Amino acid sequence: MITATTPPAADPESRLRPRRYGIALAVAALVVLALVASSILNYVFLDTIPGRTSLYGLLAVASITLGTYILVRSFNRDRATRRNHLIRAGVLIGIGVLLWLLVIDVFLYTQSAGPGVAAICALACLPTTAFGLLVVRRMDRNHKEPWRLVLVAAAWGAIVATSLVVWGETVWELSAQRALVPGPGLDTSLAFMAGILEELAKGLAVLLLFLVMRNDFDDVVDGIVYGAAVGLGFNFMESVSYMTNIYSIFSPEGQGGIAAGIQWYGRQVLGLFFGHATYTAYIGAGVGIARQLPAMRQKVLAIVAGFIVAIAGHFSWDAWVNLFPIPNTLFGLVAIHLRTLIMTGPFTAGLIALLLFGIRYEGQNLLDQLRKEAATGQGAILPEEVPVLASPWRRLRQRLQALNSAGLRGYFKVSRLQTAQLDLAMERWHRERKEIDTPLEAEQRLRERVIELRHWVPAA
Amino acid sequence: MSASTYDQLRILYRTLLVFATVGAVILSVGIVQFVYFERPGQESGIRAHIAGVYQYDPASKKTIGPDRSEFPRSDLFAAVVDWASVPSPLVVDARWYDTFGSMRGEVGPAHSTELTSEGVIPVEVPEGFHFVLPGRYTFVVERIQDGVPVEVLARRFILVDRS
Numbered sequence: 001m002i003t004a005t006t007p008p009a010a011d012p013e014s015r016l017r018p019r020r021y022g023i024a025l026a027v028a029a030l031v032v033l034a035l036v037a038s039s040i041l042n043y044v045f046l047d048t049i050p051g052r053t054s055l056y057g058l059l060a061v062a063s064i065t066l067g068t069y070i071l072v073r074s075f076n077r078d079r080a081t082r083r084n085h086l087i088r089a090g091v092l093i094g095i096g097v098l099l100w101l102l103v104i105d106v107f108l109y110t111q112s113a114g115p116g117v118a119a120i121c122a123l124a125c126l127p128t129t130a131f132g133l134l135v136v137r138r139m140d141r142n143h144k145e146p147w148r149l150v151l152v153a154a155a156w157g158a159i160v161a162t163s164l165v166v167w168g169e170t171v172w173e174l175s176a177q178r179a180l181v182p183g184p185g186l187d188t189s190l191a192f193m194a195g196i197l198e199e200l201a202k203g204l205a206v207l208l209l210f211l212v213m214r215n216d217f218d219d220v221v222d223g224i225v226y227g228a229a230v231g232l233g234f235n236f237m238e239s240v241s242y243m244t245n246i247y248s249i250f251s252p253e254g255q256g257g258i259a260a261g262i263q264w265y266g267r268q269v270l271g272l273f274f275g276h277a278t279y280t281a282y283i284g285a286g287v288g289i290a291r292q293l294p295a296m297r298q299k300v301l302a303i304v305a306g307f308i309v310a311i312a313g314h315f316s317w318d319a320w321v322n323l324f325p326i327p328n329t330l331f332g333l334v335a336i337h338l339r340t341l342i343m344t345g346p347f348t349a350g351l352i353a354l355l356l357f358g359i360r361y362e363g364q365n366l367l368d369q370l371r372k373e374a375a376t377g378q379g380a381i382l383p384e385e386v387p388v389l390a391s392p393w394r395r396l397r398q399r400l401q402a403l404n405s406a407g408l409r410g411y412f413k414v415s416r417l418q419t420a421q422l423d424l425a426m427e428r429w430h431r432e433r434k435e436i437d438t439p440l441e442a443e444q445r446l447r448e449r450v451i452e453l454r455h456w457v458p459a460a
Numbered sequence: 461m462s463a464s465t466y467d468q469l470r471i472l473y474r475t476l477l478v479f480a481t482v483g484a485v486i487l488s489v490g491i492v493q494f495v496y497f498e499r500p501g502q503e504s505g506i507r508a509h510i511a512g513v514y515q516y517d518p519a520s521k522k523t524i525g526p527d528r529s530e531f532p533r534s535d536l537f538a539a540v541v542d543w544a545s546v547p548s549p550l551v552v553d554a555r556w557y558d559t560f561g562s563m564r565g566e567v568g569p570a571h572s573t574e575l576t577s578e579g580v581i582p583v584e585v586p587e588g589f590h591f592v593l594p595g596r597y598t599f600v601v602e603r604i605q606d607g608v609p610v611e612v613l614a615r616r617f618i619l620v621d622r623s
Contacts, residue, residue, distance in 0.1 A: 177598060180498055180612075181497065181498060181600075181602060181609050181610065181611065182555070182612075183497060183609060184493065184497040185494055185496075185497030185498035186498075186561070187561065188497065188498075189494060189498075191490065192494075220472055248594075248622055249622070252591060253589050253590060253591070282479070285476060286476060289472050289476055292469055293469065298473065301477070302473055302476060302477075304480070305480035305483075306476065306480075308480040308483040308484055308487070309476070309479045309480050309483040311487065312482070312483030312484070312486040315487060316486050319490055319493070350479055353475070354472065357471065357472060357475070361468045361469070361472065364468075
């Protein structure tokens with residue numbers, strides 16, 4: 001959307017941008033190194049790669065080769081077209097990396113029960129995960145995040161984060177099993193392993209989103225949305241993995257389907273929001289709060305605090321879940337739900353408190369900016385529109401009125417106008433707080449876009 | 461930045477710090493729990509001798525064939541422990557754990573001299589099942605102190621195939 005090159009920045013002395021990108025590059029380099037190590041270990045220790053995954057592998061190689069070629073060529077082009085070529089290269093390299101990771105994931109997670117069962121398990125988990133993502137995105141009532149970023153976050157959780165933890169957890173688990181006394185000590189060690197490694201892997205996604213897409217990462221609410229999306233993606237792949245594994249273990253006893261179904265219920269219904277989504281949302285909350293804090297020390301502390309809560313929540317479930325044995329009676333059905341509610345419920349309740357407070361905080365500030373923009377008289381936001389834009393319900397009512405009078409086209413036109421107006425208010429908020437590095441021109445372009453959209457939509 | 465805005469952000473920040481403090485307490489409890497069950501300074505230097513892991517015939521209660529580390533899930537198997545290798549004053553037990561960490565067979569705890577007649581320790585099929593569960597099994601001979609296993613004197617890993 002913002003293509004200008006050297007207009008004045010909101011904060012001309014800001015050094016955040018180069019520093020952020022530098023950190024993002026360093027994190028990305030670490031991730032690539034870990035993935036390369038993972039692939040070498042796969043090659044050395046997992047010697048029989050099913051033929052079906054070779055297809056993904058070849059596609060991955062082709063995508064990365066083509067992407068790299070376009071990337072190299074793009075630097076010989078003029079500045080006006082370079083950006084488009086860089087985007088193409090980025091998309092191709094991204095697809096290549098995802099396909100390559102899919103090779104590892106398909107091989108590691110679905111081999112146990114066969115591709116048919118794995119496909120059925122994945123299909124069973126898709127609607128629930130999609131529902132989870134829909135709910136999580138809708139939680140941001142004032143200013144919804146773009147679907148592309150929510151899906152990128154979920155894809156990272158499902159593919160990259162799961163791949164990152166495989167070897168770390170394998171090494172930790174094997175070392176612990178060789179060194180520790182089986183029983184509670186070993187169980188505690190493995191709970192620390194899951195909490196630390198899985199939350200770090202998932203948290204990297206949230207951090208990278210923050211570093212690279214900071215203009216779409218506004219505050220604590222956005223952090224919670226992105227964090228929960230990463231958690232839902234991770235939960236999706238983990239559910240498929242556990243379901244296929246359990247199916248293959250219990251199918252010779254004729255109980256494969258039931259065992260996989262219980263796993264599905266526990267992870268995709270009962271634990272959909274209570275497990276990984278809650279834990280990683282805390283990391284997002286920490287990053288989101290850090291995004292708006294003025295001092296570096298506070299920023300670091302907020303991010304570390306988010307990680308600590310996430311790791312502690314994850315650890316407590318894994319370490320102490322057996323303290324609540326499930327009886328083999330009808331009460332067992334109640335006990336399963338009670339256990340989740342008692343053990344993860346407090347963490348989820350704390351997160352909801354942060355979310356509600358964050359929504360209120362964001363809403364008040366957007367209202368303030370909407371009023372200020374209306375007062376400029378530039379026409380992007382009219383004074384009578386302010387109460388409508390400040391209320392999700394009134395915005396919905398306005399869209400529904402457009403639906404009644406002009407059908408779906410009218411609905412989406414009004415929706416686009418509202419989104420552009422809220423984007424403008426958000427941009428103003430960040431600019432006022434000097435926490436944005438897009439040029440001042442960007443704000444004017446948003447204003448022009450609103451006015452352009454208004455030509456298509458009658459004022460409310 | 462207005463004072464009210466900063467105050468609200470500060471409330472969010474401080475709330476998160478309170479949550480993190482609770483989190484740190486939870487992790488500390490975890491460390492205490494780990495240290496309680498994995499007590500430092502418990503290395504006695506004593507080693508028990510596992511003669512091997514063999515296919516097991518539940519009818520005759522005898523082992524069959526050579527020492528192996530991998531079995532099909534239709535086979536039962538048992539570990540054979542040379543209890544004479546363990547000094548008599550020690551209280552010990554021997555246990556099988558399946559891939560989920562559930563106990564699948566044990567003898568003891570008792571003084572090693574009392575276990576000489578129980579040198580063959582078979583793995584148990586879970587109740588209601590026809591075969592043992594596949595995966596990685598761990599067999600351990602443990603030293604017990606105050607009713608808690610504190611040291612592994614010997615350990616073997618066995619792989620049970622899925623097919």
